Amino acid sequence: MSSTTARVWIARTAALAAAILIPACGNVGSPGGANPNGILWNSQGTTGAGSGGTGGPGGGLWVDPNSGLGASPIGISNIISSADDATYDAYSPGGQGGVFISKITYILGRFHPLSTDTGSMAITSRENQLQGQINAYRQQKLGNVGGGGGINGGLAVGNVQGVILSGHFKGTKSARAHCKHYALFHPGFPAGANVEGDALQTTAGQGNPFGTPAPGNPDGDKGRLGKIGVVALKPILAGNSIVISGTQYGDPGAVFTQLLTTQPAVMAAVGWTNFAVGHWRGGPNGYYWHIIFLVNPVPSN
Amino acid sequence: MRGLAAVLPLLAVLLGATLLVLRNPSRASEGPGKAAAVSVENMAAAAAATASSIFRGSAPTTTSAVRFVVLLRGRPAESGISVQRSGTGDFMKIRTEADGTQYLHDMPSGEYGIGIEREDAIPYSTVLVLAPGQTATVTVELKGGSRVSGTITDRSGRPLSGAQVLLLDEETKVSTDGRSVFSDEHGQYALRGVAPGDYGIRFRHPLYKPLDRMGLVLQRCGDEARIDAVLEVGARISGRVTDDSGAPIAGAELIAGNDDSAGTSKSAEDGTFTVTGLTDAPANLAASRAGYGRVVKRNLSGNPGDVVFVLPRAGTVLGRLAIDMVPAQTQITLSRFDEELRQVIPADSRFFCLPTTATFAFVDVPPGTYWLEVRVDGYEQVDRPQFVVNSGELTRETTVAMRRKN
Secondary structure (H helix, E strand, C coil): CCHHHHHHHHHHHHHHHHHHHHHHHHCCCCCCCCCCCCEEEEEEECCCCCCCCCCCCCCCCCCCCCCCCCCCCCCCCHHHEEEEEEEECCCCCCCCCCCCCCCCCCCCCCCCEEEEEECCCHHHHHHHHHHHHHHHHHHHCCCCCCCCCCCCCCCCCCCCCCCCCCEEEEHHHHHHHHHEEEEEECCCCCCCCCCCCCCEEEECCCCCCCCCCCCCCCCCCEEHHHCCCCCCCCCCCCCCCCEEEECCCCCCCCCCCHHHHHCCCCCCCCCCCEEEEEECCCCCCEEEEEEECCCEEEEEC | CCCHHHHHHHHHHHHHCCCEEEEEEEHHHHHHHHHHEEEEEHHHHHHHHHHHHEEEEEECCCCCEEEEEECCEECCCCCCEEEEEECCCCCCCCCCCCCCCCEEEEEEEEEEEEECCCCEEECCEEEEEEECCEEEEEEEEEEEEEEEEEEEEEEEEEEEECCEEEECCCCCEEEEEEEEEEEECCCCCEEEEEECCCEEEEECCCCEEEEEEEEEEECCCCEEEEEEECCEEEEEEEEEEEECCCEECCCCCCEEEEECCCCEEEECCCCCCEEEECCCCCCCEECCCCCCCCCEEEEECCCCEEEEEECCCEEEEEEECCCCCCCCCEEEEEEEEEEEEEEEEEEEEEEEEECCEEEEEEEEEEEEEEEEEEECEEEEECCCCEEECCCCCCCCCEEEEEEECC
16 A cells, blocks of 8 residues: 555545544534634734634634733733742641742642742732722721821821731732632632632631542641631631722722722721732733731731 | 554544543532533544644644533523633633534643633633643533612612622622622612522612612522612712812822721812712711822711811832841831820831832821831841921931841
8 A cells, every 4th residue: 555545545534533523522513513613722922813703803702811901911920920839739838948848738730829929019019009008098997097297187096006907928928829829720709718619717628629638738628828827816807808800900999999899897897907918910800809807817927 | 454554543543532631629510609510522623633634644733622512501502701721821701602602722732720601690610621632522501590680769769870789798798709780770780690699789879878788598590589779868078178288189089988888089170079978977088199198087977068188298208128138028117106196106007029229118108207117027127217207308218227036
């Protein structure tokens, strides 16, 4: 058999196999039902539209990942430098010898972030801004603001302790990681437990949602804070973990306005000692925020 | 026979099982809000792609593809799909065709987060792992959600448009999924695709008092609940904002709040403002604008209409850490002496990512006498320098010395 004959034979066989198999793949045709051309996956490194899809090439379907939002560049993941110092796969709770020396696995093979450090001003400056707005609101609500050192200000009244909340280093990294986690791994950004099953402070009865044993893991049944070695007292109010995401929340001011609308009581409650504001950008929802209010966390920062 | 020998491996590729893993996180499958039936098939489309490559005489493709089939109550359901390539910034938002299908091709192999949404269905999410060259079919049977609807009126029965309606978790009173809807010109609203659970509804309108209605129990998918709301006109605070020469300040941000409500506004060109939508409880009101110090008026009640803010020109605090290594993050608290309380109280507290020069600045600081407190892991502050902030001026750079803890 010549090579040409063999090639034709192979092609005929392959075509036959395809003809047999295609109808079995579904009951609405192939490959894409009403849209046989389908939509081309475009990586972040490529601008432009996909081929096919309702409305022509790209059309309203395609969200340009370079801008993320179809608007000006927002600094999505490839230009946000960060280090995940704890992930679902590896963590050294004491930090001895580096975070990966003493490996404790929560979910094998899943490097989804649990604690994220960054020096990116695009992230930290906005976190700071929202922290400042929350603290300013607490001052206003709870007292201790002289209004310009006595110039035209109101009276300084109220309690001294706990009005201005201190940020919490580890809590901030946890909050930031929660945002990054959803920006890079999961569409949507639900309140409460994450897809892996962890709530913020407890993981009641959750075990390991992926069924992978985590041998020797003393923190496997803890929440996201517990997994990075942070223990805090019971929140004075329910709702101490607030997530907000959406393309309209690029400005911390928009987040603060939303907090005023939905959570003014939590934001200005007496009894919190610390708070953490985490932010990330990119992904299907555009902008992600996680605000945590804490009572006497250990370690204290 | 050599040809047949060459064909056999190909058939093995075409007909053999391909590695395809669809991970369905437990909460996605068990949680009332996300349950859905999912099936994944090894796809003949991969075989077709391979065959196509062979016809062209080229190497088999190594890119992958996903075909989506979305159903609701057994019928094709046009839906929105988010596809997130795990661990990267790559994502796409697409829609199915009217028949509930879509085909996404030329995808790199790897893990993907998948989210499927439709207004009247409970959102669904899962994780999909694509092996090189494979095509997966993700068939999702969405669950129809419950519907919460109603009409919002004022006390006279006039329908209110533009009222925001949020679904709250009954226990935490936190918005469950960030979703909200607004009432239309007939005052009507509808939240759809709600999973079974215990909820509350929060109504917010800029001119009316906020209202929470708790105790909503949705036991089954498809439940219908009707919650009407009658909103009462809220308290308001009006006044104007000027600088210390009496000139109006436009664009100043006004934030009012009391135990139950909060409202915001901005001052107009002539410096006037009105904050609305508050409850009758006494409220504190703050005014601020870039370049000016923030001023707070307290315990305002009775719909005052003549509140005057005189904002002082703010100063800027410049500082620097004297430290042997610039930390990744530094918390710096600006404190001041409160004349009335006769003690130092914190005025602002921020995380800073300091540059290599370890310098920092606080802007828009009201005039007064201040201290700086610095927290860095593993370090302690040597001293507590004091300085004065004057109206409209930069302070001299204040150095805060830090030393390692023993």
